[in-house]
Amino acid sequence: MNTTFEFSEDLENSIVYIREVAVEDLPEEVQEQVEGAKTLFAVHNAQGEPLALATNRREAFMARENNFAPVSVH
Numbered sequence: 160m161n162t163t164f165e166f167s168e169d170l171e172n173s174i175v176y177i178r179e180v181a182v183e184d185l186p187e188e189v190q191e192q193v194e195g196a197k198t199l200f201a202v203h204n205a206q207g208e209p210l211a212l213a214t215n216r217r218e219a220f221m222a223r224e225n226n227f228a229p230v231s232v233h
Contacts, residue, residue, distance in 0.1 A: 175227040177219045
C-alpha cells in the first residue's frame with residue numbers, strides 16, 4: 160500500500176473527496192495488504208475516480224500537500 164502516485168498538473172488545485180470505507184468492501188488484493196485495519200479513508204477526485212487510500216483521516220487530508228482541497232463526505 161505504500162505506492163507513490165505521481166499527480167499530473169491538470170489535477171492540481173482540485174477538490175478531492177475523503178470518505179471512510181470498510182476494508183471488507185474493498186477488493187481482496189487490497190484487503191490482503193491492510194494488516195488488520197477495519198477501515199481506511201479513500202481519496203477520490205471530483206469525477207469519483209479513486210486516487211489513494213489512507214490509514215487514517217489525518218493522512219487522507221494530507222492531500223493539501225499536493226495542492227488539493229480535501230472535503231469530507233459521508
